[in-house]
Amino acid sequence: MKARMKKIEILCPQTTVKPLLNELRELECLHFEALEEDIKFLDNPDYKLFHGAYQLAAKNQAESPTTLTGDAQEINLTEHTKQIIALEEELKNLNSKLKKNSQKLFLKGIWGDYDLSKWTKLEAVGMKLKFFRLAKSQFKKLNTAEAQPILIKEEEEHYYFARIISEEEVDTFASEALPMPLESIADLEQEKAQLNAHLAKAQNEIKAASLYLADLEKQTLTLQDKLKEERILESSYPLEKLNTKHLKCWFNELNEDLVQQKLNEYYCAYKISSPSSSDPVPVLLSNNKFNKLFEPITEIFQLPHYFEFDLTPFIAVFYPILFAYCLGDAGYGFIVSAVAIFGYFSFFKKQRGLALLTLVLGLSTLVMGFIKSGSLFGIPLLESSSLPWVRSLSNLVLIPDNSDYFFNAFNVALLIGLLQILVGIIIAIVKTWTYKGFLPALAQMGKLIIVISSVSLFLEDTLLLTESMMLFLKLGLAAGIAMVMLFHDMSQHLFSRLGSSVLPLFFIFTGLLGDVLSYVRLFALGVTSGVLGLVVNQIGTDMMGDSWYSYVGAIAFLIFGHSLNLALAVLGSFIHPLRLTFVEFYNNAQFEGGGKAFEAFTKSIKIN
Numbered sequence: 340m341k342a343r344m345k346k347i348e349i350l351c352p353q354t355t356v357k358p359l360l361n362e363l364r365e366l367e368c369l370h371f372e373a374l375e376e377d378i379k380f381l382d383n384p385d386y387k388l389f390h391g392a393y394q395l396a397a398k399n400q401a402e403s404p405t406t407l408t409g410d411a412q413e414i415n416l417t418e419h420t421k422q423i424i425a426l427e428e429e430l431k432n433l434n435s436k437l438k439k440n441s442q443k444l445f446l447k448g449i450w451g452d453y454d455l456s457k458w459t460k461l462e463a464v465g466m467k468l469k470f471f472r473l474a475k476s477q478f479k480k481l482n483t484a485e486a487q488p489i490l491i492k493e494e495e496e497h498y499y500f501a502r503i504i505s506e507e508e509v510d511t512f513a514s515e516a517l518p519m520p521l522e523s524i525a526d527l528e529q530e531k532a533q534l535n536a537h538l539a540k541a542q543n544e545i546k547a548a549s550l551y552l553a554d555l556e557k558q559t560l561t562l563q564d565k566l567k568e569e570r571i572l573e574s575s576y577p578l579e580k581l582n583t584k585h586l587k588c589w590f591n592e593l594n595e596d597l598v599q600q601k602l603n604e605y606y607c608a609y610k611i612s613s614p615s616s617s618d619p620v621p622v623l624l625s626n627n628k629f630n631k632l633f634e635p636i637t638e639i640f641q642l643p644h645y646f647e648f649d650l651t652p653f654i655a656v657f658y659p660i661l662f663a664y665c666l667g668d669a670g671y672g673f674i675v676s677a678v679a680i681f682g683y684f685s686f687f688k689k690q691r692g693l694a695l696l697t698l699v700l701g702l703s704t705l706v707m708g709f710i711k712s713g714s715l716f717g718i719p720l721l722e723s724s725s726l727p728w729v730r731s732l733s734n735l736v737l738i739p740d741n742s743d744y745f746f747n748a749f750n751v752a753l754l755i756g757l758l759q760i761l762v763g764i765i766i767a768i769v770k771t772w773t774y775k776g777f778l779p780a781l782a783q784m785g786k787l788i789i790v791i792s793s794v795s796l797f798l799e800d801t802l803l804l805t806e807s808m809m810l811f812l813k814l815g816l817a818a819g820i821a822m823v824m825l826f827h828d829m830s831q832h833l834f835s836r837l838g839s840s841v842l843p844l845f846f847i848f849t850g851l852l853g854d855v856l857s858y859v860r861l862f863a864l865g866v867t868s869g870v871l872g873l874v875v876n877q878i879g880t881d882m883m884g885d886s887w888y889s890y891v892g893a894i895a896f897l898i899f900g901h902s903l904n905l906a907l908a909v910l911g912s913f914i915h916p917l918r919l920t921f922v923e924f925y926n927n928a929q930f931e932g933g934g935k936a937f938e939a940f941t942k943s944i945k946i947n
Contacts, residue, residue: 340630341649342591342623342937346614347598349586351607356584359605360568366601367941368594370621372587373571374938386562392420393555395427395545416554426545433538440531443520446470449492449499452523461503469502469516560943567940589614589621589937616774620645623937630655632696640921641932646774648766650928654920657759659703661916664752667865668872669708670716671905676701704912709735712748712865716901717872745801749862756858756923757794760851763927764790770929779829783929785822786847792816793851820844854923860915868908875900 347369351359363369450470461468471488473481478498481488488500520527571586590598595611602609614620622642624634626649633655643649666672679687679698687694713720713736720733738751746754764787772780792815795802799809824840831839875897882893925932 340625340652341643341645342593342625344589344614344620344623344645344937345592345595345611346587346589346618346620347609347611349588349602349607349609350583351586351605353582353584355606356572356586357568359607360571360586362601362605363588364564364568364940364942366594366597367939368590368597369940370589370937371571371940372589372619373573374567374940383562383566386559386566388417388420388424389555389559389562392423393552393559395423396552396555416551416558419551420555423545426541429541430538430545433534433541437531437534437538440527440534443518443522444524444527444531446517447520447522447524447527450501450519451491465505466503467505468519469504470499470519471502472497472499472517564943571940588940591623591625591937614645616646618645619935621937622649622934624649624651626651626655632692632699633658635693635696636917636920639917640925642934642936644931644934647931648770648928650766650925650930653762653766653924653928657755657762657924658916658920659699660707660755661861661919662700662912663703663707664711664755664861665864665868665912665915666704666908667708667711667869668714668716668908669705670714670718670901671868671872671908672701672704672706672708674701674905675909676705711738711751712736712740712869714869714872717869717874717876717904719869719873748865749859752858752862753855755861756855756919759858759919759924760854760927761787761790763924767927767929778826781822781826782828782843785819785826788815788819788822789847790851792819793848823847850926854927857919857923860919864908864911864915868904868911871904871907872901875904 349359470491474497478488478500486502488498488502490498490500492499522530572584599611622645624631624637624642626634630652633651636654636658637649637651663672666675676698679694679701682697683691683694687697708714709720709732713733715732718729720729720736722730722733724730724733738746738748740748742749764783768780768783768787771783792812795804795812796809796816804812823844824837825833826836827840827843828836879893879897879900882896883890
């Protein structure tokens with residue numbers, strides 16, 4: 340769901356606009372349109388300086404940083420930031436020199452310490468010494484009698500060799516000549532030691548910047564707040580004759596009393612109104628605790644615009660089912676749940692919402708793994724199993740792979756898809772009726788009737804339809820087609836509408852087939868992960884022999900194989916339900932998207 344927004348326009352004297360803006364910032368509930376555009380902070384030289392220094396200090400933070408206190412805080416922070424940036428440039432130069440030094444040492448390790456005086460004598464008589472590297476396959480094609488290569492080193496895939504050529508000779512080799520370092524190995528090693536010493540010194544100096552990390556962060560965020568404020572003031576057009584400024588912003592209507600109370604304390608005029616369809620209303624998602632876990636999935640694609648529904652509550656229902664159907668193994672669901680619980684108290688401590696989302700997906704898979712096909716770490720839960728505990732768990736299987744049952748794993752995947760598509764069409768009906776009116780919604784109602792009638796007629800034998808029911812469905816199909824033809828685009832005249840209805844009808848019928856069949860991937864991914872788990876178990880079992888170390892090797896293989904299969908299965912189970920949601924479901928729900936996120940105007944840093 341989305342929070343209901345109100346627009347407020349404020350007129351206040353130019354002399355009091357800054358104090359008013361600071362008071363409004365304290366409310367932390369106002370979204371200014373001026374801040375929707377990208378604010379080019381880095382164009383500001385002061386911000387660029389402090390932000391750059393803060394990033395460098397954070398990147399090179401000491402392992403046990405301290406915070407300066409007392410008189411130590413009284414420093415010239417600007418000069419310190421310049422020093423940090425200069426140190427970073429020095430580090431870059433030193434690393435570049437070390438890289439070149441390593442390349443030279445590598446080449447010297449191949450060519451060796453050749454005698455430069457002899458090299459000079461060659462050049463004096465018009466001859467040049469060139470070094471080359473050539474792939475073995477190319478070297479074999481070389482006319483050695485003509486080229487006369489001097490082989491220096493052989494590697495697995497390359498030959499390193501030298502050639503003595505005259506200045507007039509044209510080199511016809513495919514490879515270019517490699518550089519020939521003039522320094523000796525001893526000189527290069529000495530240079531490397533000096534560069535490493537300078538590098539260590541510079542690194543220690545820049546690590547000292549972590550002592551000022553809090554100061555740099557505070558200064559950076561203070562400048563950021565200042566630039567935001569300046570941006571709002573610049574965009575608020577002045578009314579010169581009245582010596583006033585005009586501010587426009589948005590807020591959640593739940594905060595209306597709070598905003599009015601604050602404005603009534605100032606000498607200003609304001610107007611609060613509801614948004615119109617032409618307003619660029621920011622979007623603030625407002626869901627219950629469970630649905631809120633799935634907002635990150637909604638935000639992967641796009642936020643809904645203000646004048647359409649937030650589909651997060653529907654994603655919260657369908658996405659765990661789709662994920663669990665793809666992963667489809669109770670053992671893997673247990674592992675995902677265990678990782679989520681562990682992460683909640685450790686590596687997900689700052690993002691516990693993601694840990695809870697993962698837990699929901701893991702528990703859904705744990706349940707689905709038992710009731711669909713029946714699989715526990717790749718072990719099929721079959722009634723015919725020789726293991727009593729497997730036969731006992733097989734009683735939980737409600738959706739078998741057996742094609743003799745109508746509600747088998749393949750058909751249920753298609754039924755889940757059909758259900759999600761129907762829900763999407765119903766959402767489109769309600770959305771169109773709510774925001775555009777009843778007549779445009781009739782086309783979506785016609786689409787719903789077409790889908791239900793078509794699917795029912797296709798399943799005639801399965802549903803055991805009578806003649807009267809068949810006639811009713813055929814009449815419904817005709818009525819649905821007529822509704823789409825008459826109301827699919829109310830902006831056109833009647834005859835134009837009828838003529839252009841061929842395209843939407845074509846998309847409805849072809850889209851129905853394509854959309855429903857897309858959900859076969861749920862079944863396919865579940866089967867793939869199950870079969871791979873079964874293969875891992877088979878190989879691991881075959882590895883077990885009479886010796887203890889065969890069992891150790893088998894267990895290691897089982898852990899590795901199932902870990903790899905789990906990683907691949909989780910990746911597929913995350914991505915493919917996203918595709919089904921954002922393509923099939925969103926398309927049928929007539930989701931438009933493009934909403935701008937509500938961002939409250941706040942202070943980036945609180946100074947006590």
